[in-house]
Amino acid sequence: MSATVAARRVAYETIRAVHESDAYANLLLPASIGRAGLSGADAALATELTYGTLRRQGTYDAVIAIAAERGIHEIDPAVLDALRLGVHQLLSTRVASHAAVNESVELARAAGGRGAAGFTNAVLRRVSRDTPGDWMTHVAASARSDDEQLGLLFSHPVWVVRAFRRALAAEGRADELEALLTADNAAPRVTMAALPGLAEAPEDARRTPFSPIGFRLGGGDPEGTVRGSGGRIRVQDEGSQLAALALTRALPVQEGERWLDLCAGPGGKTAVLAAEALRHGAALEANEISPARAGLVRRALEGVPLDVPVSEEDGRTRAADAPRTYDRILVDAPCTGLGALRRRPEARWRKAPSDVPGLTELQRELLDAAVGALKPGGVVAYVTCSPHLAETAGVVAEVRRGWGEALEELPARDVITALSDADPGLPAQADGSGRAQLWPHRHNTDAMSVSLLRRV
Template identity: 90%
Template sequence: MSTVAGARQVAYDTIRAVHESDAYANLLLPTSIGRAGLSTSDAALATELTYGTLRRQGTYDAVISIAADRGIPEIDPAVLDALRLGVHQLLSTRVASHAAVNESVELARSAGGRGAAGFSNAVLRRVSRDTPGDWMTRIAENARSDDEKLGLLFSHPVWIVRAFRRALAAEGRADELEALLTADNAAPRVTMVALPGLADVPEDSRATPFSPVGFRLGGGDPESVIRESDGRVRVQDEGSQLAALALTRALPVRPGERWLDLCAGPGGKTALLAAEALAHGAALEANEISPSRAGLVRRALEGVPLDVPVSEQDGRTRAAEAPGTYDRILVDAPCTGLGALRRRPEARWRKAPGDVPELTELQRELLHAAVVALKPGGVVAYVTCSPHLAETSGVVADVRREWGAALEELSARDVVTAISDADPGLSPQADGSGRAQLWPHRHNTDAMSITLLRRV
């Protein structure tokens, strides 16, 4: 097997695991690349093929359905993944058509035998006869509505397209919908953080535009930089950095403050909070209900010389057991993750509208419990990696109604703008709140929502 064929095999196996076993591509792919012993260039190819295929899956399924003249459910799943991988190479890469067809047919043969190979060969050769533009026109003509057309062309489920439109419209930016959908299908650049007071930004790197502790490497392997720093430099999206810093810098820190990271896994924001706590003489505690994720939190904290206890409880119980205790609490709430579709492309196919009500109920309960655990004058940062209005402004509005005058909102937009190295241009929300909403297409970050509430 050639090295290029090995890269395709790794991509195919990862895609199969995502669909067959609900694996996470960002966790499985690096391990698979290591086991296969791929070179740097072949590892890059495997990564592009995997993420590109998963991101554009909705579009490719529409193309395959037309080319095969049958519905997607009628195609064997293992063969379908080989077809998706082939169509991605044909329509979105510079891979030679004959190589894309032949290698994908061999993957289908391995998955389904001679009949699957013949079927795949016919489908892919039909796809290869027309240009990507021709196929986009064809699938657009088959759409039953404008929203479905956007969903097919930009490979997003229709319900997500509509949720994004409403969230953008809340800022008067509904006309940016296609730009947002396009950004979701682009590979994100690797952004890193140097824990303040513990690590310096490398000299050959470039500072990120907004976070004062973020940077992007000028070159080299991020993993080697992380190892050499003893964990004090790490990969972290700039939006996540700003979310943690919004809590620590919303108000001046008084020595002796007690902080809590209520939903801490996997620990990136916890490490940044710990560095900030160390610098200002505050104490930090963390909580994560999942034992495996709690282990990741402890690992993330290894580079910070601060004793941070990590409990493993339901966040609602953990906060309720400590009323009036904390000066600052981060509620990085479990959410749909619609703001991180660039980095977790399979998430768009795993979530459904029916997931939102259950999540928003949990989010409300976590935020309410966090307010109970605040001291008078204490601040909670309610953060979601989702712009969905039900998960952001809806949850906050419900909790504020419940607490009435006992809970006031600080302007997260003003706080984020004040700590940023450049003006992020955060837009006011239609509901009049101070919520800060970051966007992939405007800020090159995850679509992070940040709200700051102070207990009066």
């Protein structure tokens, strides 16, 4: 088997695992590449084929339905994944058409025999006869509404398209919807963080515009830089860096403060908090309900010479058991993850509108418990990797109503702007809050939402 064929098989098997076993591509793919012995261009090919196919799955399914003259639910799932991979190569890569068709046919043959191979060959040859532009015209014409058309063309579920539009409209920027959807389908650039007080960016690195600890390397695999730093330099989205720093730098730190990271897994923000606590003479505790993720938190903290106890409890219980204890608390709440679709493209197909009410109830309970665990004058940062207004503005508004005058909002937008070398352009929200909303298409970050609340 040639390396290029092996790269396609790795991509196919990863996509199958995502759909069949709810695997996470970002966790499975690197291990699969290693097992297959892929490196250089072939590893890059496997990565592009996997993520590209998952990102554009909604569009490709519409193309397949038209070319096959049947609904995708009538196609065997293993054969459908071979078709998706083939369509991606035909419409979005420079892979030769005959190679894209032939290799996909062989994948289908292995999954379903001669009949599946013949069907796959016929569908992909039909797709190859029209240009990518022609197919976008066909797909657009198949939509039943304007929102469905956007969803098909930009490969997002319709409910996500509508949620994004509402979130942008809250800033008076509803006209940026297509730019946001486009950004979600682009591979994110690798961003690094040098833990403050413990590491510096390499001399040849380029500083990021908003986070004072962020940088990007000129190229190559960042793993060597991470290993060489002893964990003090790490891969971390700039929005994640800003969310942690917004808490530590919202107000001057007094020596001896007690901090808590309530929902700490997988530990990237915890590491930033730990480095900041070490610099200022504060104490940090972390909590994560999942034992596996708690293990990741401990691993993330290995590069910071600070004793950070990590508990494994429900965050609501953890906070309720410590009333008026902490000066600063980070609530990086479980959410839909709609702000990180660039990195986890399969997430858009796994979430549904019915998931939101349960998540917002959990988010409200976590934030409410965290406020109760604050000392008077203490600050909580409520963070979600989602711009959905129900998970952001709605949760904060409900908790503020419950606490009344005992809780005030600090301007997260101003705090993040003060951290930044460039103006991040964080406009006022329609609800008049100080919430900061970052965006992939504007800031080249995940769509991170940050609110700062102080107990009076």
